[in-house]
Amino acid sequence: MVQSPITADANLAAMGADGPSAAWITRFDRPLAGRPDGPLAGLRFAVKDNMDVAGWLTTAGCEAFAYRAIAHATVVQRLLDAGASLLGKTNLDQFACGLNGTRSPFGAVPNAFDAHKISGGSSSGSAYVVATGQVDFALGTDTAGSGRVPAGLNNIVGLKPSRGLISARGVVPAAQSVDCVSIFAGSVDLAARVLQVAMHPDPQDPFSRRLPLAAQPFPRALRFGVPTSLPFFGDDLARQAFDAAVQRMRELGGEVVPVDYAPLAQAAALLYESALVAERYVAVRRFFDAQESEVMEPVRSIIAQGRRYSAADLYEAQTRLRALAQQAQPMWDRIDVLLVPTAPTHYGIDAMRADPVALNRNLGAYTNFVNLLDYAALSVPSALRPDGLPFGITLVGPCGSDWQLAELGQRYHQATGLPQGATGVPLGPPGPIPGLQAPSGVRVAVVGAHLSGMPLNAQLLERGARLVAETRTGPDYRLFALPATVPPKPGLLRVAAGQGHAIALEVWEMPMAQYGSFVALVPPPLAIGTLVLEDGSRVQGFVCEPQDLAGAADISHHGGWRAYLAARQADAQQEAR
Numbered sequence: 001m002v003q004s005p006i007t008a009d010a011n012l013a014a015m016g017a018d019g020p021s022a023a024w025i026t027r028f029d030r031p032l033a034g035r036p037d038g039p040l041a042g043l044r045f046a047v048k049d050n051m052d053v054a055g056w057l058t059t060a061g062c063e064a065f066a067y068r069a070i071a072h073a074t075v076v077q078r079l080l081d082a083g084a085s086l087l088g089k090t091n092l093d094q095f096a097c098g099l100n101g102t103r104s105p106f107g108a109v110p111n112a113f114d115a116h117k118i119s120g121g122s123s124s125g126s127a128y129v130v131a132t133g134q135v136d137f138a139l140g141t142d143t144a145g146s147g148r149v150p151a152g153l154n155n156i157v158g159l160k161p162s163r164g165l166i167s168a169r170g171v172v173p174a175a176q177s178v179d180c181v182s183i184f185a186g187s188v189d190l191a192a193r194v195l196q197v198a199m200h201p202d203p204q205d206p207f208s209r210r211l212p213l214a215a216q217p218f219p220r221a222l223r224f225g226v227p228t229s230l231p232f233f234g235d236d237l238a239r240q241a242f243d244a245a246v247q248r249m250r251e252l253g254g255e256v257v258p259v260d261y262a263p264l265a266q267a268a269a270l271l272y273e274s275a276l277v278a279e280r281y282v283a284v285r286r287f288f289d290a291q292e293s294e295v296m297e298p299v300r301s302i303i304a305q306g307r308r309y310s311a312a313d314l315y316e317a318q319t320r321l322r323a324l325a326q327q328a329q330p331m332w333d334r335i336d337v338l339l340v341p342t343a344p345t346h347y348g349i350d351a352m353r354a355d356p357v358a359l360n361r362n363l364g365a366y367t368n369f370v371n372l373l374d375y376a377a378l379s380v381p382s383a384l385r386p387d388g389l390p391f392g393i394t395l396v397g398p399c400g401s402d403w404q405l406a407e408l409g410q411r412y413h414q415a416t417g418l419p420q421g422a423t424g425v426p427l428g429p430p431g432p433i434p435g436l437q438a439p440s441g442v443r444v445a446v447v448g449a450h451l452s453g454m455p456l457n458a459q460l461l462e463r464g465a466r467l468v469a470e471t472r473t474g475p476d477y478r479l480f481a482l483p484a485t486v487p488p489k490p491g492l493l494r495v496a497a498g499q500g501h502a503i504a505l506e507v508w509e510m511p512m513a514q515y516g517s518f519v520a521l522v523p524p525p526l527a528i529g530t531l532v533l534e535d536g537s538r539v540q541g542f543v544c545e546p547q548d549l550a551g552a553a554d555i556s557h558h559g560g561w562r563a564y565l566a567a568r569q570a571d572a573q574q575e576a577r
Contacts, residue, residue, distance in 0.1 A: 018349065019115065020132070022107030023125040025049045025059055026089040038083025040197060043190075046138040047076055048126050049089040050096055051181075052170040060172045061094035061104045064294035065287050073170025074205070075139065075181050075198050082197040087135055090125025095284055096141055096174040097299045098122050099149045099363040100352050105296060108349050112154045112422040113389055117346050120150030120363065122174075123182065127154045130184040131421035137185040137194050143174045144271055145367025147182025148379040152342025152392025156421045157413070158379035159183040159191040159406070162399045163371060164209035166195070167202035175271075175279040177207060178371040186420030188380060188410035189431030195402065196434040213400050215437040217407045218336045220253045220469025220507060225335035227261035233362050235345035241383045241391035242341050248382075248415055249339060252535070253469045257335045263327040268368030270321055272302065272361070275313035276372075281306025298356050325373050332398055337408065340366040342379040342392035370396060378405040380413045403435040411535070442515040443468065445531050445541030447479065447505045448490040448561045455487040463518055465510035472560075474532040476500040480544070480552035481564065482525065490561050491525065491544030491552060494532075502534055504560030505541065524548070 026049065034041065047053065050060040052069035053076055059066040072080065080086065093103040101124030102108040109124035111117035112131035119128050123140025127150030130138050140147045142160045151158025159182060166181040173179055181198070185191035202208040226246060232239045246256060270276050281288065281303050288295065288303055295303065331338070344365050352359050370377045375396050382393045393412070395405050410430050419426055444465075449456040452467060473492070477500045480491045492503060510518065519528055525548030531541035558564040 018108040019110060020128070022091055022104070023109050023128040024088055025061075025091050025106050025125070026056055028086070028088045032080060032086040034080045034083040034085050036083065038081060040079065040194065041083030043084045043136040044087050045079060045084045046087050046090050046126055046129050046135045047073075048092050048096075048123050048138075048140050050092060050141060050172040051076060051089070051139060053086065053089060056089065058172060060096070061092045061106065062294060063105065064291050065284070069170070071170065074167035074200075074202050076170065078198055078200060079194070084137075090123075090129060090138065092124060093122035093146075094296055094299045095172070095280075095303070096122040096143065096146060097280065097302055098360055099145050099367070100124075100347070100356070100360050101150065102349055102352050103296065103299055103356070110349065111346070111389070116348050116350075117389065118153070118349055118352050120153040120343065122146040123150055123184070126184050127151055127156060127158070130154075130186065131156050131423075133421065133423040133425070137183060137190055140182045140184055141168075141171060141174065142180045142182040143178055143371060145364050145370070147180065147184070148367050148377060148394055149343045149363055151184055151379040152381075152394070153346060153390060154421060155381045155384070155390035155392070155418060157185045157188050157191050157381070157409070158342070159185070159188075159195060160370065160377040160379075161195055161199065161402050162211055162213075162376045163374055164205075164207050165199045165211055165402065167200060167205045167208050169202055169205040169208075173283040175276070176283060177279060179207075180371060186423070186425070187427055187431070188378070188406050188413055189433060192403070192406040192433050192435075193431075211400050213402055213435055214404050215435060216404070217436060218404050219467070220471065221467055222254050222336040222408070223257045223334065224249055224254045225257050225259035225331060225338040227264075227340065228258045229261055230341070231365060232341070232344045237385045237387060237389075238341060238345050238391060241385055242393070245382045245391075245393045246339065248412065252411060252415060253471050259331050259335065259338065263324045264369040264373070265365075267321060267324040267328070267372050268364065270317055270324075271368050271372060274317035274320070275309035276317050276321070277302065278306035278309045278314060321372060328373060336397075337401075337405070338396040340394050340396065342366065342394045346389050366394060374399045376400070376402050376405055378409045380409045381418045382412075382416060384418065403433055406433045407436055415535070441465075441509045441511045443507050443509045443539050444515075444518070444528070445505045445507050445533070445539050447492050447503060447542055449487050450508075450542075451506055451561065459518060459521055460508050460510065463510045463514035465508040465514070467506055468509045469507040470504075471507065472502040472504050472534045474534055474536070475502050476532070477503045478554060478556040479503050479558070479561070479564075480549050481555050482544070482549075483551050489526065490555065490564070491549055492531070492542055493544055493546060493549065501556040501559060503556070504562065505531075507533075507539055
């Protein structure tokens, strides 16, 4: 049964009030209840008010444009069918045109941590109601970063799926060929659960598509790209926070790979500075031509730009975009994932209104290219800066890497120790990421002669093993150089808390069928046991019993077998002089 939108009409009559109440355009008197037995049963959500909810107004942030929807948007229906309950519709930059959250006649949505700062947009209201705990998750849209920038500025997760993965039928388009429905949540695993329910091919959406999604996580020893030039527009706290993020990724086992950001930045510029902007005009052409004066600035001027371009101009812009995509493609041969700031800085609401075009453009420095080049992206919280404002990072991967990004993003988010949004509620334990297959083999940690390039590494390679991580044990281990072993080998011993060191190791994964033959090669006094890694996870690995260490030198202070061998070589060279 369709409810009467009483609250919506009341909000429309009271436009323009900045502040927390501006996060909602329509707050339902009673939630639209989902199925009681669905996989999302018990969860509450909100949707950006450019999405249709049957019987309620869809405003797209413009009262004159508003219409009463006759059916739910496809994604809304899927979430209700999955058991989630819908609480209402949230504010946005008008016609989803902006990244700052101030371009709405319904008022500016503030940052959840500082009411004088912007929330980010265009999905400003959806991000705010998640960050403040009013709902469990919310839907936004993302054409140029609208599902990521407000997540980064409000300490929440913003999942921007691969294009076409979630149907956009029943969503007012911004630039239809590159629009995505996005998901805001307090944790990555919840956002991934929502994605699993929401994604579905829709023959009535011209840009929907069935995509193969990678089912194996990124390798633990992943290569992450970092742009060689990173503008922060004078925000040193953001720069410091990103430097700390790079270090955290290293600690999770990643290797930094510098990348040329120029092709990505040039692609981003095409979104508003070429004929591609005509798609924003096409999205609301009939209304805009009839009632242009009802559209607020600077949205009106941005949309109006689309009128001046010819079809030839559009083909030229599309060809330029394809050329830039070709230039960027070799980057993926060198990296598994791209790491960038979600937003380069925070701006005040007054400052944004005083300079709405230039400052908004700055906010998209690391987001605008993603949909144009058909990538997937996930924004996760990274830090609370010394001034109390959030800083987020975005993981960008090729189309179809959605589950891989979620698994990596969850590991990163868990390592931050941050609360969820502005609620103070801590992150719970990591949940399963749907769509990922369990590892296809056995993982084993090696600390000595089986390390890459060492004499016994061939025993792993012959069995089809692959290196998945370079990491360390937890802090409660000691390493000994075993006497009279050929080739030389260390022995690893777990000791009481506070009496050990973290020891460098590699984790290899080999086919299950080969594991038995590998274990049979392990000579005494070594054995295979369970090791605790520095992230708290457990893995099979080489150990040694205490009674077998008589006469063995304690080399723990070196931190690992490689460092010990290097020190011995340096000593030998010194003695030779």
